[in-house]
Amino acid sequence: MKLHSMQHLATAQVVIAIISSLMRRRNERRQSRDQITREIRIEGDRARDELMSYLLSSDLCHSMIRMSSSAFLGLCDMLVRDGGLRATLHVSVEEQVAKTLYVLGHNVTHRELSFFFRRSRETTFRHFHNVLQAIIELEDKYLTQPDGSQIPSEIFNSNRFHPYFKDCIGAIDGTHIRVKVPSAEAPKYRGRKDYPTQNVLAACTFDLKFTYVLPGWEGTTSDSRIIKNALIRPYPLRIPEGKYYLVDAGFMLRRGLITPYRGERYHLKEYSRNPPRNPRELFNLRHASLRSAIERAFGVLKKRFPIIASSTEPHYGLETHKEIIFACCILHNYLMGVDPDEALITQVDNEIRDEAGDEYRASGENNEETIQGEIIRDEIAVEM
Numbered sequence: 001m002k003l004h005s006m007q008h009l010a011t012a013q014v015v016i017a018i019i020s021s022l023m024r025r026r027n028e029r030r031q032s033r034d035q036i037t038r039e040i041r042i043e044g045d046r047a048r049d050e051l052m053s054y055l056l057s058s059d060l061c062h063s064m065i066r067m068s069s070s071a072f073l074g075l076c077d078m079l080v081r082d083g084g085l086r087a088t089l090h091v092s093v094e095e096q097v098a099k100t101l102y103v104l105g106h107n108v109t110h111r112e113l114s115f116f117f118r119r120s121r122e123t124t125f126r127h128f129h130n131v132l133q134a135i136i137e138l139e140d141k142y143l144t145q146p147d148g149s150q151i152p153s154e155i156f157n158s159n160r161f162h163p164y165f166k167d168c169i170g171a172i173d174g175t176h177i178r179v180k181v182p183s184a185e186a187p188k189y190r191g192r193k194d195y196p197t198q199n200v201l202a203a204c205t206f207d208l209k210f211t212y213v214l215p216g217w218e219g220t221t222s223d224s225r226i227i228k229n230a231l232i233r234p235y236p237l238r239i240p241e242g243k244y245y246l247v248d249a250g251f252m253l254r255r256g257l258i259t260p261y262r263g264e265r266y267h268l269k270e271y272s273r274n275p276p277r278n279p280r281e282l283f284n285l286r287h288a289s290l291r292s293a294i295e296r297a298f299g300v301l302k303k304r305f306p307i308i309a310s311s312t313e314p315h316y317g318l319e320t321h322k323e324i325i326f327a328c329c330i331l332h333n334y335l336m337g338v339d340p341d342e343a344l345i346t347q348v349d350n351e352i353r354d355e356a357g358d359e360y361r362a363s364g365e366n367n368e369e370t371i372q373g374e375i376i377r378d379e380i381a382v383e384m
Helices: 001-058 060-065 069-081 095-106 110-117 120-138 181-187 223-230 278-304 318-338 342-354 368-383
Strands: 168-178 197-206 211-217 244-246
Touching: 001 060, 001 069, 001 095, 060 069, 060 095, 060 244, 069 095, 069 120, 069 318, 069 368, 095 110, 095 120, 095 318, 110 120, 120 318, 168 223, 197 223, 197 278, 197 318, 211 223, 211 318, 244 278, 278 318, 278 342, 278 368
Parallel strands: 168 244
Antiparallel strands: 168 197, 197 211
């Protein structure tokens, strides 16, 4: 009996020893993993700190995040003050904004971004959307429609345009941006391009700043239909009484939207060797010179932010892509004020000058609004 008890005791001691050994080894492995995790985190923090420090102190800042270091830091301050953006326990505001600008400026995936910044894809995705919403919070500050109380300086200070276009407040056009939609909806988004696009309507002033942006319309939708909707929607395009925008022949002629004369030379390239021969051609030439502001604004916008210029399918759905377009336009306006990048503007101007331009079918409307538009246009042409 005593021998039997001693055998049980020995067996229990062996079991306890084995369990203790296994627990010790598990704790050692856990401590080793924790140590490795801490080392990885420390190395990641060090690498990110070096990256951000190098980014903001080198000439790479413009090419990496599309703006100077001073403009970047000013943007971060504004996003905290006015956009509600906040740092997290482990991620600074500056890192969140830099990651977002890198996505907008290079059209990279979140997989690439997470590798570059040594963060998880979930983390980079969350930060991207937080920053996007903070930028959109600046809409009232940076997307403001003109009230028509002042003549634009680009018109007032030019004897080519003043006093003839003294009531003009800007230019309007649409641009097509590739969109990601379900296959069943793709046909109605496939307009001028071989792939689905959204037709984005925008207005700008002659300093190339956007004043109104309306994204989301199917690529097959005409500019005239979109602008009709823009004038009556809850947040409408506003045209002050007695003022007008310049538009191309794809829009309808009316009191607040002045198109060029049909059947006459219009595009700037057509006048490079042969000057205007009559008042209508002179009107068209100066109309084209002023209206090119919206083409230039779109050109600079897309060169700064390739995420809305790429012909490859976007990484985001339609609703997110609409937010991206809004955010890019707000950033564009901010940068036109603090970091305009004259070299980029010159590049766009050269490209526009070399383009022949497109012809669009004019609207067939003929009503009182059209007649009023014809009167305004004829008065300007005769006065010239």
